[in-house]
Amino acid sequence: MNNMKRSIRRIFWLLVLCFFLLLGYIGKLVLVDRTTISTNSYNTRLRYVDHTIRRGDIVDIDGEVLATSVLQGDGTYAREYPRARMAAHITGYSSVGKTGVEAAENFQLLTLHNEFLQRIAAITTGKELVGNSVVVTVDMDIQTTAGNLLGNAKGAIVVMEPSTGRVLALQAYPDFDPNTVAANWETLKEDEKSPLVNRATQGLYPPGSTFKLISALAVMENAPNWQTRTYECTGEAEFENKVIHCYNNKAHGTVDLKQALTVSCNCYFAQTATELGAAKLKQIMERAGMEMPAGFDLAYSRNKIGLEAGSTESELVETAIGQGKTAVTPLYMAMLASAIANEGIMMEPYIVDHIQYSSGEAGKQTVPKKLTEIRTAEEAAVLRDMMVSVVENGTGSAAGVKGVTVAGKTGTAENATGKDHSWFVGFAPAEDPKIAVAVVIENSNAYGSATPIAGKVIQEALNQIENR
């Protein structure tokens, strides 16, 4: 019966192997995949509340406090936001539910570092239990400048570091005062201007002419002779059943790609798009990361691509000039500008720099992560030069900063509900990009009103970075 014994032994080892697979996999789950899995926003455990713990602070990169907890007379903690509206869309609120960093880092804010020691100290000396603090990448000086420039205009400003994806400033208006969210909840919730919506990450706008950056990439990729080919712009062009006009029906004359981008010639891009076809353009849009989840810490909307392989010609030409059904978030446009500045590599945006333990030690640091490569470094460089030309000789001159080469692209997005939205996306200094910006102003009166704001934001941000 040795055969039977041998079989039994083999089955035994087979099953032991199965159990070892379990052990190995569970080890991998908790040692390797832990952060990726547990920080998913669907994890209800991240939203737990513990009123006996003093919630950690949220501070900016220079240590300025954006949110803190204060012990009240009755032994409970009140959450205070010293910068109130100025950082509202970053901190979010923690009262009637949670948003912003308060929601994203709830778990960290309530995690006790060295819990054991803290608990013993709490019992023996009555010291408070203090959660970890969250240090955000935002620089409140740039954030304040952006906030003041935006003023009471509906819209958003995003400032980003191109090489890492760090968000340096993130403003959106209308905003709210996180200190009084609970008290004003009913009015805030009903408010037609939806102040609780973070337009910088959740607002979806037609990109207008800023989309031509992607159209230009499509031309470079698919038309080998793009450097020599020219187009005769008469101010309007007819397609299928759609007439495309250049702004103010201005005839730009003979334009090549660089010219067309500089003067933002609609007819050129509409015409080249029909030659490429919808499938090719859509492919470039996908490669530019438009459909990718940005993996951002704060709540954000996904862009909408309003183009299919079988779209009609009118849909195609509209998309190519940034009209039509395609819609993007200001966050994405800042990512796109950053990618062009960063040799074609799009980084994952992030706003939490690191965790700081209550003892003052620095904890887990966010490591910049590559999201995707939108184009090669060479093509990104060509596009960058064209964007410099936009600011130096074209529609973006108002974004110019003295002594700095700014690269950018303006946009005016028609919209059904009222006056056009004004866009500017760009980065500076062009030769060694330190910052990228995206500015959108809703229903702006003046043509290109986003452009001068962007210029001032760039100037201030560069100053701040230099003074560091």
Place this chain on the structure above:
Amino acid sequence: MLDLLILLSRYLFVFYIGFFLWQGIVYIAYEQGGFLGSPYHAVSIQRRLIILMHITAFLILAYNRDTGIYDWKTVVFGGAGCIFLLAAIHFLDRFYYEGCPLIWTGMLFLMDLSLIMLQRIDAMLAYKQLLWMVLGLAGMLLLPFFFRLIPRFEVFEWAYIIVCYGLLLCTKIFGVERHGSTNWLSIGGLTFQPSELIKFLFIFYLASVFRKRVEWKEFIITGVLSAGVVMLLVLQKDLGSALIFFMTYMVMLYIATANEFLFLLGMGAASGAAAVAYKIFSHVRVRVAAWQNPWADIDRGGYQIVNSLFAITTWGLLGSGLTKGMPKSIPVVESDFIFAAICEEFGTVFGAGVICIFIMLLYRGVRIALDSKRRYYSILAIGVTTMLSFQAFIIIGGVIKLIPLTGVTLPFVSYGGTSVLVSLMMMGLLQWVCVYCEQNGVDEEAPPILGVEGGDTYE
């Protein structure tokens, strides 16, 4: 203060399970001729560890955080559980004199864990579970007497498979749907899972047939009948049980014939059948999709598995501490997903310890199969051992997303009357083989033909 104690208790629980396993190693080492300590000592330490774990856990569970006083109901129930454990230790030793003590302690450890976790999740379930455990224990203790009354129960092979099919068809016709599977029968308000009951019969049937020479005829008949059982289970959407029955059949056939080719062929056929099932049944596709990428459909298909992964990963190696986690956010946490709840509150290190206890039980079961002097009992023992081990593997594997999720219970731990009853009876059978089989006579069967060689009584 309590928070501090809970924090400390996490280390204590890891110590309990670690030391428990270590004592198991001490015992096995002695058996193998090494010496790490006294084996009798080791078993008695294991028993004390179970009681200690029980007391520690119920002291934490009974404290009511809101009122700051101890909840007497929980204390009483904890006491009842403690008495049950002590009684089980006492009686099992008596009724199964010289049964394998590691199997008892391992089993009781898991049962205690079940009571603790269920009390944590829903006290009502814990009460019922304890009731079922008492019944199961009683049945287990009566098992030796029962077998003494019917000395040659292997001759009823046809009866086993007929009852098997009868129960399955009843479920198919009168079955009630629960958690997506139509595998429940309801008689006079009492619901039970026939797929659990037939496990017993199925093993008996196969062992009875395989005790004789396995010719092509036996091979084909058992093959067809087992395939029928598996098919019926698949039709009831009870994929987990189908998988368990298939594996049990393959393993028992392999043991009986020692024919690797047949085993691999069977595995190949099963892969083909699985591919066909994937094409035909939408519920199979749903399960596979939820396994491949649960993140794509978190709200519906992937909900369970994603929540289970959250539970396992959020708190790290030592867990949140008993009562501090959120196991209730996982659907059916009390039965299929109880392992995730254990990992959440006791930590993944403890969870790994639970897997090691299953390895220990597997080892002891295989030991019994190897030491058994009669072919029939050997096959019975290996059938029971394989079935329970494989069941533990597929549910833990499903919960941690190693394999697609198939809803079966974690033996001894998950809530479920039929499951507890049948798991306990199967352990009783295994121990019975260990204790009593040697008293029975000699087999009369000739060696199987499909195997290279074989025999009835060996050594």
